[in-house]
Amino acid sequence: AQSVSQHNHHVILSEAASLELGCNYSYGGTVNLFWYVQYPGQHLQLLLKYFSGDPLVKGIKGFEAEFIKSKFSFNLRKPSVQWSDTAEYFCAAAGNNNDMRFGAGTRLTVKP
């Protein structure tokens, strides 16, 4: 069955620390991959996406993600987090049938 797994449920970092949030997907064939972010009290919004081409994609606010096909992974990274990055992060995938699945989410708390 198609699924998306996020293994980190809650991550706590200090400002300026580096971030990597794991995301693995279980899809056959073509897959489109997304990271969405939900800041406290705000709409869920797109952080970055991968459809094809360069497997290293850059998004807003200094985030990037790398698609590693052999590992079925699409991990989110940021070299130096800020207090304003405190939010919940969702990985999502859509396959050939366009069914989008979301991971359970990772709550990131950045301590000032």
Place this chain on the structure above:
Amino acid sequence: DGGITQSPKYLFRKEGQNVTLSCEQNLNHDAMYWYRQDPGQGLRLIYYSQIVNDFQKGDIAEGYSVSREKKESFPLTVTSAQKNPTAFYLCASSISRGGSKNIQYFGAGTRLSVL
């Protein structure tokens, strides 16, 4: 100001009552979606619609119903058959459901609680 508007922001349901959550978009998107968000479970798809007068069940459609009479509107009814309705409900839309056009834009959500 383009976007997706969900109302109400908070909703309370009594036992045995049906309630309807509103979702309106002015993005001229063909596809619309309803998700349920529970802590630790992420977003789960309830229903989606690819075009007016058409909709399909998602993963957890039991106890819910929808309609798509207008392109802009995709209301969700939580029926009395839904035994655990307390959750945060998110509406989304995308240009279409296919490939690179399946970037979904979300509303602010409706928090439903049972009295």
